[in-house]
Amino acid sequence: MTLQHLDDQIEAIRAEAGKQRNAYNDHRRFLQESPNLTPAGVEAELVPLEKSFRENMQALMAQETDLVAGAVRDLERRVYGTAGTSPDAVITFRDAQERAARLDTIEEARDAMSRAIRSKDTGLGQAILGRALEQGWRSVIDAYTQDNPQIAEAINDLATLTRFQRDDTQRLRASMIYL
Template identity: 45%
Template structure:
């Protein structure tokens, strides 16, 4: 079930609860709060799944661009990659990186060339990256795909993404603090315990 389907099912459930004349106002609040909690749990699961999928996409692209997609257990290959990463990490000037990349390409050292390109990407050395990409159309496509992905660390994107996975407030709780919904979700349908006084998000008190 996707986000839209989950919210549609939740809203249909709320409508059925509100339209049932057999329920008291208290019972309607209890059932609506329980429906909200369940819907919100489902939405949070979907939100996290999207973040996990995005992280996997980024990891796969990084491996295609700067690493290896194989799971080789060859110790020589592991040592070669580690050595290449160490050598690239010592580069702190784009001119040195460009020279090192040219030498690696000339020697056919693909692993070192990848490590240098990764270093250039970290430091924003676009000239070095352009040189690396010149004869690698696959790399260019991967970069374009990477750039098309949202930045999960961007605060604005985080807020917007999170807002998409918040269930609508159930009837009777408009302006209420989430603590009020939590309290009702734990009550029995025929409970006569008075609801706690919780400050409204708009000021004043909310039942």
């Protein structure tokens, strides 16, 4: 899945939310302006309408969240592969993850990535890449990408989606669309 395709799907979900919001507002206005309903009658009609609208918005927001999470999972599989099933592979994977998690600065990560690339330690390189994606350490991501050009697009897409998921402005924007 390309990011453009994902973006198109998100925009379609958000457009649907806009349509539902407009329909809700129109129906609400119609009820409030209806000469045939008392204030109690209007309220009785609005309660289930509002409940249904909130449920629909929550479902659309969940659909967007699931779509992005699924794209991240797919990209992670393309970038990282699997840890393996042998005891040695699992231990090596865990060790690399622990070592990468201890990297606190971009300088430490750059040095560790350079060593992993020089020694062709794929597992450690992938673990450091994961840490770099979490922290937004672009130069570390670029170092890995240069050594692995065959998956550069997937890595860059994963970096973009990781930033998107963590961006407070994007989360606020989505919340405003669906609330």
